[in-house]
Amino acid sequence: MARAPNVHICEVAARDGLQNLDVFVPTEAKCELIDAIAAAGISEIDAGSFVPPKVVPQFADVDAVMAHAVQHKSATIGALVPNFKGAERAIAAGVGAIYFVISASESHNLANVRRTIEEQLEGFRAVRTALDALPIAGRPRLMGAIATAFGCSIEGQIKEAAVGRLARGFAEAGADEIGLADTVGYGTPGLIKDIVRVARDEIGSQIPLRLHLHDTLGMGLANAVAGLDVGIRRFDAAVSGLGGCPFAPGARGNVVTEDLVFMLERVGLSTGIDLDRLMQTREILARHIAPRHLTGHLHEAGIPKALRSAA
Numbered sequence: 001m002a003r004a005p006n007v008h009i010c011e012v013a014a015r016d017g018l019q020n021l022d023v024f025v026p027t028e029a030k031c032e033l034i035d036a037i038a039a040a041g042i043s044e045i046d047a048g049s050f051v052p053p054k055v056v057p058q059f060a061d062v063d064a065v066m067a068h069a070v071q072h073k074s075a076t077i078g079a080l081v082p083n084f085k086g087a088e089r090a091i092a093a094g095v096g097a098i099y100f101v102i103s104a105s106e107s108h109n110l111a112n113v114r115r116t117i118e119e120q121l122e123g124f125r126a127v128r129t130a131l132d133a134l135p136i137a138g139r140p141r142l143m144g145a146i147a148t149a150f151g152c153s154i155e156g157q158i159k160e161a162a163v164g165r166l167a168r169g170f171a172e173a174g175a176d177e178i179g180l181a182d183t184v185g186y187g188t189p190g191l192i193k194d195i196v197r198v199a200r201d202e203i204g205s206q207i208p209l210r211l212h213l214h215d216t217l218g219m220g221l222a223n224a225v226a227g228l229d230v231g232i233r234r235f236d237a238a239v240s241g242l243g244g245c246p247f248a249p250g251a252r253g254n255v256v257t258e259d260l261v262f263m264l265e266r267v268g269l270s271t272g273i274d275l276d277r278l279m280q281t282r283e284i285l286a287r288h289i290a291p292r293h294l295t296g297h298l299h300e301a302g303i304p305k306a307l308r309s310a311a
Contacts, residue, residue, distance in 0.1 A: 262275060
C-alpha cells in the first residue's frame, strides 16, 4: 500500500513556468499539461495568473484554461493575483486557492505591481474581506506570497526584519498560508533556515509556511533540504524547471519538480506523486518550448534501474 504523502508539492509550471516565455503556448497545450500534472497525482496546481494580457500575454487565455482546470476535483486549482481585481476574476473562475503576491523588496514590488508594500497589503485585506463574505464551502484558500524573501536583483540583500514584518502583516490580515519565495534564486541553505525561523517567530505555528525555490545559482535542491531541516513540508516546483523572474535576466527557472520528488522519496519522505507519469509532461512541453528552457537531472541522466523501487 502506498504511503500517505507527508510532503506537499504545488506544481507551478502552468503559471510561473510559462509566464516569461517569448512564445505563446496554445490553450490546448496548457490544458493538456494541467491534465498530465493532475494525472501524476499532484494535489495542487498553480494554473495561471489573472493579470491584464498586455502585461503578461501568456495569460490572455487564462479564463479558458481555468475553466478546464477546475474540472479536476482531485487537485486544488490555484491562481496568482496581483490585486483585488485579479482576485475577483479568480473567485468568479471557481479556483480553490488564491496566491496574492507582495515583494519584501520595495523596489521589486514597485517594478512588479506598481504599488508600495503597504498599498499591496491594503489590497490583500480587501481580498480577505471579500472571501469572508462567501459561503465557507466555496471559499478559496488565501495565501500571502512573499516575493524576494531571500534576495532581490534590484536591492540585493533583503533584511530579515523586512521579511518578518511582511509575514506578520499577512498573518494579521488573515492569510491561510504564507509562502516564502526565492524569486531570483539568491538563497543559500543557511539563509533559507534563518528566514524561515524569522517568519515562524512572527506568525506562530498555526499558519502553514511554504517555500517557492528557484535554481538560478544551482542551489534549489540544497535549499529544499534546508527547508526540510527547519520543518517545511510544503514546496512549489515546476516540471522541467520552467520559469524565472523578469527582473533577473538569464536566470534559470524553478526547482525541478521531477528532481525534487526523486530526492524527497530517496530520503524516505512521501509525495504521493507518480514520478514516471510526471516525467511524461516533458513530451508536452517539448512540442511548444525550446529545449534550452527545459532542464532537470533526471531527464538528462535517467533514473538508474537500481533505484527504480525508490522512485
